[in-house]
Structures are given as C-alpha cells and as structure tokens.
Amino acid sequence: MEREDLQNSIEVLQEQCRAFEREGKFKKAQLIKKQIEEELLREEAKVYDEIQGKQENERIELEDSHLLEYQEFISNWDKRLTSHKKDADQQIFLMIEKHKREKIQLLEKLEKQIPLTPKPSAELLNMLKIQEGLIKIQDYGEAHKVQQRVNILTKGENQNWDKERMRKIMQQEAHLDKRQEIELNALKKRLNTIEDEMKTARIAELESLLQKYQNAKKELQNYQIQELNKFSSQRSVMLA
Numbered sequence: 717m718e719r720e721d722l723q724n725s726i727e728v729l730q731e732q733c734r735a736f737e738r739e740g741k742f743k744k745a746q747l748i749k750k751q752i753e754e755e756l757l758r759e760e761a762k763v764y765d766e767i768q769g770k771q772e773n774e775r776i777e778l779e780d781s782h783l784l785e786y787q788e789f790i791s792n793w794d795k796r797l798t799s800h801k802k803d804a805d806q807q808i809f810l811m812i813e814k815h816k817r818e819k820i821q822l823l824e825k826l827e828k829q830i831p832l833t834p835k836p837s838a839e840l841l842n843m844l845k846i847q848e849g850l851i852k853i854q855d856y857g858e859a860h861k862v863q864q865r866v867n868i869l870t871k872g873e874n875q876n877w878d879k880e881r882m883r884k885i886m887q888q889e890a891h892l893d894k895r896q897e898i899e900l901n902a903l904k905k906r907l908n909t910i911e912d913e914m915k916t917a918r919i920a921e922l923e924s925l926l927q928k929y930q931n932a933k934k935e936l937q938n939y940q941i942q943e944l945n946k947f948s949s950q951r952s953v954m955l956a
Contacts, residue, residue, distance in 0.1 A: 726752055767947055771940045778936055782929040789925055793918050800914060804907040811903055815896040822892055826885050834877035840869045 729752045736745035836844070843866045850859035 778932060800911060811900055826888055830881050830884055834873055837873055
C-alpha cells in the first residue's frame with residue numbers, strides 16, 4: 717500500500733511538473749522534477765536495502781541448512797562407525813572366548829586319549845616274566861636284582877613317555893593355535909575391510925554433500941544476480 721501511495725504521489729508531482737512546464741514556470745517545474753528524483757532515489761535505496769537484507773537472509777538460511785545437514789551427516793556416520801567398532805570388538809571377543817573353550821576341550825580330550833603311563837616295552841615285559849619265574853622258585857636274591865633292573869627300565873620308559881606325551885600334546889596345541897590364529901586374523905581382516913569400505917562411502921557421501929551445497933550456493937548467487945539486474949532495469953525505467 718505504501719508503494720501505491722508513493723506511485724500516486726509521483727504521478728501527482730509529475731502532473732504538477734507538466735502543468736508548470738505548460739505555463740512556462742520552468743523554475744518551479746525544475747524544483748518539482750528534483751523532488752520527484754529525490755523521492756525515487758529514496759525509494760530506490762529503500763528497495764535496494766530490502767533486497768540486500770532478503771538476499772543476506774537467503775544466504776544465511778542456505779548456510780544454516782547446510783551446516784545442519786553437515787552436522788547430521790557427521791553425527792550419523794559417527795554412530796555408524798562406533799556401532800561397527802562395537803560390533804567388531806564383540807565378534808573378536810566372542811571368537812577369542814570360543815578359542816579358549818576349544819583349547820580347554822582339546823587338552824581335556826588329549827588327557828583322556830593319551831595315557832599317563834606307556835605300554836611296557838618288550839624288554840620290560842621279559843624282565844617281569846623273569847622276575848615272576850625267580851619268585852616262583854624262591855630265588856629272591858636274583859629276583860631282587862631283576863626287580864632293580866625292572867625299576868630302572870620302568871623309570872626310564874616313563875620319563876621317555878612323559879616327554880613324548882608332552883610333545884604330542886604340544887604339537888596338537890600348536891596346530892590348534894595356528895588354526896585359531898588364521899581364523900582370528902581372517903575375522904579381523906574382514907572387519908577392517910568393512911570399516912575401510914564404510915570410510916570410503918563416508919568420503920564419497922561427504923563430497924556429494926559439499927557438491928550439493930556448492931550447487932545450491934551457485935544457484936542462489938545466479939538468482940540473486942538476476943534479481944539485482946532486474947532491480948537495476950526497473951530503476952532505469954523509474955528514473956527515465
């Protein structure tokens with residue numbers, strides 16, 4: 717309504733200017749013309765300030781919108797990566813616990829499968845038979861000598877067996893350790909690959925987000941330039 721009042725006021729002044737022109741009162745016509753120009757310049761400055769204010773608000777709104785979208789992007793990706801890290805740690809923990817149980821089960825199995833004492837050797841069995849024969853004929857002196865020999869053989873065979881038994885257990889344990897190491901490394905590699913893929917996707921999405929902002933910013937700049945050009949054209953018409 718204010719603009720309409722200004723336009724009406726300008727039209728009245730222009731009519732007065734033309735009337736003074738017809739009457740030959742050029743000095744008064746010049747004063748009216750100057751008044752019209754001042755009114756138009758004031759209006760022009762006012763409109764220009766309004767456009768500038770509006771455009772500044774548009775730029776701020778665009779930047780705020782982008783900042784909010786960027787913050788949401790960062791927050792969402794932080795949550796996704798944190799969730800993956802938590803899940804990865806849980807999977808690794810569960811596998812390690814499974815490996816512990818497997819080792820306990822293996823050792824228990826080997827303890828049952830591999831006897832604590834070895835089978836007597838042929839030599840030892842022969843010495844035991846000789847000892848029994850000597851006892852039957854009550855040759856206790858020779859039986860005692862054979863018994864000592866039996867004890868020495870038994871001790872030696874037990875010691876050798878203990879070493880062999882331990883070697884077998886350690887060999888089986890080493891095989892299990894190797895298999896579990898391969899299994900755990902494969903899991904870690906797979907989880908790291910997933911994390912790397914997520915980070916690559918994050919970079920791509922961030923670049924897309926930034927490009928989207930740059931496109932919107934360029935589009936707004938072009939629109940605002942056109943708006944100012946339109947204002948300049950209208951200004952020229954008003955001052956003509």
